[in-house]
Amino acid sequence: MSLVIAKGLTKTYRSGDVEVQAVNGADFSIEAASFVAFVGPSGSGKSTLLNLIGCLDHPSSGTLTVLDSDIATLDRRAAAQFRGRNIGFIFQDFNLVPVLTAYENIEYPLIMVQQWPAPRRREQVMRLLRAVGMEAQADKRPDQLSGGQKQRVAVARALVSNARLVLADEPTANLDHDTAYRIIDLMKKMRDEFGTTFVFSTHDTKIMSEAEVTYTLEDGHVVSTTDKREAAHA
Ligand code: ADP
Ligand code: MG
Numbered sequence: 503m504s505l506v507i508a509k510g511l512t513k514t515y516r517s518g519d520v521e522v523q524a525v526n527g528a529d530f531s532i533e534a535a536s537f538v539a540f541v542g543p544s545g546s547g548k549s550t551l552l553n554l555i556g557c558l559d560h561p562s563s564g565t566l567t568v569l570d571s572d573i574a575t576l577d578r579r580a581a582a583q584f585r586g587r588n589i590g591f592i593f594q595d596f597n598l599v600p601v602l603t604a605y606e607n608i609e610y611p612l613i614m615v616q617q618w619p620a621p622r623r624r625e626q627v628m629r630l631l632r633a634v635g636m637e638a639q640a641d642k643r644p645d646q647l648s649g650g651q652k653q654r655v656a657v658a659r660a661l662v663s664n665a666r667l668v669l670a671d672e673p674t675a676n677l678d679h680d681t682a683y684r685i686i687d688l689m690k691k692m693r694d695e696f697g698t699t700f701v702f703s704t705h706d707t708k709i710m711s712e713a714e715v716t717y718t719l720e721d722g723h724v725v726s727t728t729d730k731r732e733a734a735h736a
Contacts, residue, residue, distance in 0.1 A: 590660030
């Protein structure tokens with residue numbers, strides 16, 4: 503089953519008289535429970551593409567279907583609801599709330615977006631803390647955690663609302679190489695455990711080899727596709 507289908511997808515930004523085709527006729531599809539990377543140099547359209555898939559931005563043309571919804575038809579309110587229900591986000595600079603503990607950062611989406619009763623919330627947060635190996639740091643604030651630990655908390659936060667799809671825009675860009683690999687491994691483990699689809703972007707060609715499916719972007723469109731699962735089945 504395809505979770506995301508893009509056909510001739512474009513996003514044009516206009517600044518003054520200048521038009522930038524940030525995404526320029528991208529075609530791809532993402533299967534449920536897959537582990538996918540978008541790879542390309544800076545400016546190739548990775549962030550724009552992830553923002554479109556995450557309903558944070560509106561396509562200029564083409565079609566984009568996410569979880570059977572035609573994204574172009576959603577207004578702001580419907581898009582926000584759709585995101586809250588289905589999509590988790592992981593960022594390059596972690597984006598944790600500085601005054602909240604690891605536990606509270608993970609709990610945050612459940613309080614803000616979904617009205618879960620307290621005992622169910624606690625059970626879910628503890629489950630995620632364990633899954634990402636951060637139980638012992640539950641009461642630490644972000645400034646008491648390493649970069650890798652912060653990103654573990656962010657991975658847990660992205661999963662806490664039972665998102666079907668997690669989008670991670672350059673999640674390893676602020677991590678050293680060993681830590682970067684460990685975070686990618688953690689995301690893959692979470693995919694295995696929860697069946698969540700993970701889509702990440704990177705400009706690091708070493709990190710990209712950890713993905714099952716890789717889409718290489720150049721100037722806003724997909725110039726090549728590598729599918730290790732196909733190769734394994736061939
Ligand atoms: P990447 O994430 O691969 O570095 P981006 O998606 O951020 O690429 O950007 C793709 C292109 O679109 C770049 O040329 C960038 O300058 C341009 N761009 C991105 N966002 C905007 C915006 N809000 N306004 C104008 N141009 C933008
Ligand atoms: Mg980017």
